[in-house]
Amino acid sequence: MIEMYGVTKIYPGGQVALKDISLKILKGEFVFIVGPSGAGKSTLIKLLFREELPTRGQIFFAGKNITRLRPKEIPYLRRRIGIVFQDFRLLPEKTVYENIAFAMEVVEAPGRDIRKRVPYVLERVGLAHKAKAKPSELSGGEQQRVALARALVNNPDVLVADEPTGNLDPDTSRDIMNLLDDINKRGTTLVVASHARELVDSMKKRVIQLEKGSLVRDEERGVYSNET
Numbered sequence: 001m002i003e004m005y006g007v008t009k010i011y012p013g014g015q016v017a018l019k020d021i022s023l024k025i026l027k028g029e030f031v032f033i034v035g036p037s038g039a040g041k042s043t044l045i046k047l048l049f050r051e052e053l054p055t056r057g058q059i060f061f062a063g064k065n066i067t068r069l070r071p072k073e074i075p076y077l078r079r080r081i082g083i084v085f086q087d088f089r090l091l092p093e094k095t096v097y098e099n100i101a102f103a104m105e106v107v108e109a110p111g112r113d114i115r116k117r118v119p120y121v122l123e124r125v126g127l128a129h130k131a132k133a134k135p136s137e138l139s140g141g142e143q144q145r146v147a148l149a150r151a152l153v154n155n156p157d158v159l160v161a162d163e164p165t166g167n168l169d170p171d172t173s174r175d176i177m178n179l180l181d182d183i184n185k186r187g188t189t190l191v192v193a194s195h196a197r198e199l200v201d202s203m204k205k206r207v208i209q210l211e212k213g214s215l216v217r218d219e220e221r222g223v224y225s226n227e228t
């Protein structure tokens with residue numbers, strides 16, 4: 001699903017964020033990206049949905065080289081990748097329903113599809129009863145569920161999450177992780193950057209560890225850190 005070959009990212013100021021990263025993520029996998037602050041996790045995620053371009057190296061998504069996409073092909077890539085951030089990024093003036101519907105409107109989905117699909121994803125994240133609420137009326141965990149529903153509404157192949165539990169308490173974080181696991185079990189490939197050591201350890205998924213921009217560990221059924 002995702003392949004990287006010799007990917008290096010140097011930001012304009014000269015900061016080397018990623019060094020010669022090669023990896024493959026197969027369809028249906030659940031992969032954690034771990035590492036200390038500044039290790040390059042967010043940069044790796046930005047490269048996946050082409051918010052940034054690599055300085056060197058190639059990135060393929062479903063067999064297509066996304067470092068060479070024409071501008072008009074970028075929306076197509078972004079429709080196939082759903083994204084969730086630590087800070088939810090919901091539109092405060094819109095209701096829960098409208099926030100999710102908006103993600104379909106921007107890709108010009110027909111109204112009848114929107115009216116069918118939005119209630120379905122809301123149901124899947126357990127928030128059908130909050131459709132008319134504004135984000136400010138929801139808890140952090142509920143807001144993250146809305147963000148997840150929005151990321152899923154266009155039925156992406158891959159869901160990418162950058163610190164999805166970073167702003168949540170431990171119980172709520174576990175709920176969100178379980179929801180991500182459920183989404184993965186229904187066939188969506190998951191790539192999750194996370195600092196949540198105990199959660200990563202308990203999930204027993206593939207763990208890719210970055211340190212100062214280098215890939216230092218790639219383990220099936222891994223833990224957050226091998227250091228004791």
Ligand SMILES: Nc1ncnc2c1ncn2[C@@H]1O[C@H](COP(=O)(O)OP(=O)(O)OP(=O)(O)O)[C@@H](O)[C@H]1O
Nearest residue numbers: 011013015016017036037038039040041042043044
């Ligand atoms: N837009 C940018 N311009 C210049 N340097 C940047 C930019 N974005 C990130 N960096 C630098 O690149 C390195 C990797 O940053 P990145 O945000 O990918 O790390 P991270 O592992 O996600 O960290 P955190 O866990 O703190 O979010 C850091 O040294 C950071 O300062």
